Amino acid sequence: MKLILTAAVDHLGIAGDVVEVKDGYGRNYLLPRGFAIKWTRGAEKQIEGITRARDARTVRDNEHAAALRTQIEALTVEVPARAASEGKLFGAVTAADIASAIKKAGGPAVDKRSVQIAKPIKTVGEHKVGVKLTEAVTAHLPVNVVVA
Numbered sequence: 001m002k003l004i005l006t007a008a009v010d011h012l013g014i015a016g017d018v019v020e021v022k023d024g025y026g027r028n029y030l031l032p033r034g035f036a037i038k039w040t041r042g043a044e045k046q047i048e049g050i051t052r053a054r055d056a057r058t059v060r061d062n063e064h065a066a067a068l069r070t071q072i073e074a075l076t077v078e079v080p081a082r083a084a085s086e087g088k089l090f091g092a093v094t095a096a097d098i099a100s101a102i103k104k105a106g107g108p109a110v111d112k113r114s115v116q117i118a119k120p121i122k123t124v125g126e127h128k129v130g131v132k133l134t135e136a137v138t139a140h141l142p143v144n145v146v147v148a
Helices: 023-030 047-057 062-073 096-105
Strands: 001-007 018-020 036-038 075-081 087-095 122-124 125-132 138-146
Touching: 001 023, 062 075, 062 138, 075 096, 087 125, 087 138, 096 138, 122 138
Parallel strands: 075 138
Antiparallel strands: 001 018, 001 036, 087 122, 125 138
8 A cells, every 4th residue: 555654653754755555554553543645646746745844843953953942941831731629630741732832832833742751740730841852952841730
């Protein structure tokens, strides 16, 4: 099955790549999760748009990553969550919640897969979170979980 990747998939490729995979893998995993679209001549025209969007999201080099790190670390990020009276959350704060909170605080758009949470955040208060920008550069920022 010939597919066009819309997101980076480990051991397969990055967004915009045209790949050939087994039918079951494409039909049962890649297509339902939105990681790929079926390849057609019409869809091939979308490759340029996909790669342009990917290039806008990716970090260009380590100097750019260092500039983003200082920008992210200067932010005060608050994540609202529902909590019980003793401060325990109903559920947990996810990487997607933190990525959207960084964006709301005025930071750059961060992919939720680059947010690194050491242990699940299940209490109100301040927690340390890492954002992996490149292999060499990781931003560490405090995330304040507040009652919504």
